Amino acid sequence: MESSLLLILIIALLAVAVIGIGVGLVISSRGKSTPPVVEAPPVDTTPPVEAPEAEAPVAEAPTAPTLERPEGRESRLVRLRQRLAGSQGGLGRGLLALLSRDRLDEDTWESIEDTLLTADVGVAPTQELVEKLRTRLRVEGAPEDARGVLREELLNLVGPDMDRALRVSGADGRPGVVLVVGVNGAGKTTTVGKISRILVADDRKVVLGAADTFRAAAVEQLATWGERVGVDVVRGPEGTDPASVAFEAVKEGVDTGADTVIVDTAGRLQNKAGLMDELGKVKRVIEKQAPVTEVLLVLDATTGQNGLIQARVFSEVVDVTGIVLTKLDGSAKGGIVVQVQRELGVPVKLVGLGEGADDLAPFDAGAFVDALLG
Ligand SMILES: Nc1nc2c(ncn2[C@@H]2O[C@H](COP(=O)(O)OP(=O)(O)OP(=O)(O)O)[C@@H](O)[C@H]2O)c(=O)[nH]1
Incomplete structure (x- = not known):
């Protein structure tokens, strides 16, 4: 009897030992510092999103190593x-x-x-x-x-009393916007470049809009004017909607706190309705950003009656607020000043007096008459 009790006790102890070892193994395996299971990240099947590329620059950074100082x-x-x-x-x-x-x-x-x-x-x-x-x-x-x-x-x-001041300043922290219109060859692009130099000489921050998108050379020409004096020129590819370039230019002017944005336009005069559509749209689109403060009509002084006919068409499609008479240096026909002002009821504000970069002057009635009298 005693020996059977002993046997039972041994068996019981063995059983406890076996269970204890088992539990110990389990506990030790749990407590082992195995690296935590890192769940595999879900496989993303969507294509990788690339870092956004810098938006295609619409504004050309000036590349000229040294900037010109416009004439004082x-x-x-x-x-x-x-x-x-x-x-x-x-x-x-x-x-x-x-x-x-x-x-x-x-x-x-x-x-x-x-x-x-x-x-x-x-x-x-x-x-x-x-x-x-x-x-x-x-x-x-x-x-x-x-x-x-x-x-x-x-x-x-x-007309000594006409208000000939150029409206190049905006209100409410927005830039003044000058829209430059006229037929091709009248000297529009050159005039935009020259005005920008006058403003730069006065320490104003200027942005140019190359909205004459129908002639690649005109865009290049304007870009060169801008580069020479460190002025940003906003442009689009050839054939872009001129209104979108004008919009971007004024937007850049607003965003960068420019004083003045000058927009060069294409002066295609094939028909009045087309011109009206184009210039009307450019103006409307600009005015989503800032009011147009000046609409300058550029006229070639050497074209006489032809120039007057063009002037009339432009003034019918857009509210011209000032006239720029170019190439007065190449013509003894300064009397056109009188005619065109009468015709349009708008003052001549600037005169172009040469192909040089700084050959643009504000029109002063007294100085003009003195020049006529020699
Ligand atoms: N002599 C003289 N030439 C000028 C004057 N203004 C512009 N020009 C010249 O006139 C030519 C035409 O000028 P542009 O500025 O290209 O004319 P545009 O009206 O912009 O013509 P597109 O670019 O074809 O639309 C250029 O050779 C200019 O140098 C000026 O006041 N005097």
Whole structure:
């Protein structure tokens, strides 16, 4: 009996030992510092997302190593006044010679009229001027100061009181927007470049929009103007919708805190409806960002009546607020200033006086008449 009890006890102890070893093994295997099971990341079947590429730059960074300094205001104006007098002086000298004759007979008055008409003063303004001079001479007698009388009357004709200030500033922290329109070859792109230089010389931050997208060369030309003075030029590929380039240019101007955005446009004049659509859209799209503060119509002074016809069409499709008369250096027909202002009821604000980069001057009625009188 005792031995069977002993046997049971041994068996029981063995059983406990076996169970204990088993449990110990389990516990030890759990407690072992096996690396935690890292769940395999779910396999992403979507294509890898690449880091966003920098957006295709619309604005060209200036690449010119050294920037030009545009000519300062004072020296530019002195130089250009001399050039204006050189090109236009003939009209005044001719008139003065005629007015200073001892006898002012009908032939002389006719010659005075012809001189004015040849200088593109236009029929109605010419008749007006001659009538005034005749009356004054009748009432006041032969003038001792023929030059003074002529100066006064020419000045009245040119409009000394017209507001010729360029609206290049915007409101509410937004840039001023200058839209430049006109037919191809009138000097639009050149004028946009020249205006940007004047503004840069005044320490203003400028952005240019190359919205003349129908001629790749015009875009390149504008880019070069910008590079020379460190001004950003916003452009699109050839044939891009001009309105989208104008929009991007003004957007860049707003985003970068520019003072002025100048937008060059294509002046395709095949038909009035097309032009109206194009310029109308450009203006509408710009105005989603900032109001257009100035619409400048560029006219080639050497084109006479043709230029006037174009001017009329443009003024019918877009609200022109100022005229730029280019190539006045190459023409003795400064009288076109009078005609075009009458025709459009809009002042000449700037005159182009050469192909040089700084050959653009604000139009000053007094200085202009002095230049006419030589
Ligand atoms: N002499 C002189 N030439 C000028 C003046 N303004 C522009 N030009 C020249 O006129 C030519 C035409 O000028 P652009 O600026 O290319 O004319 P555009 O109207 O932009 O013509 P597109 O680019 O074809 O639309 C260029 O050779 C200019 O150098 C000026 O005031 N005087």
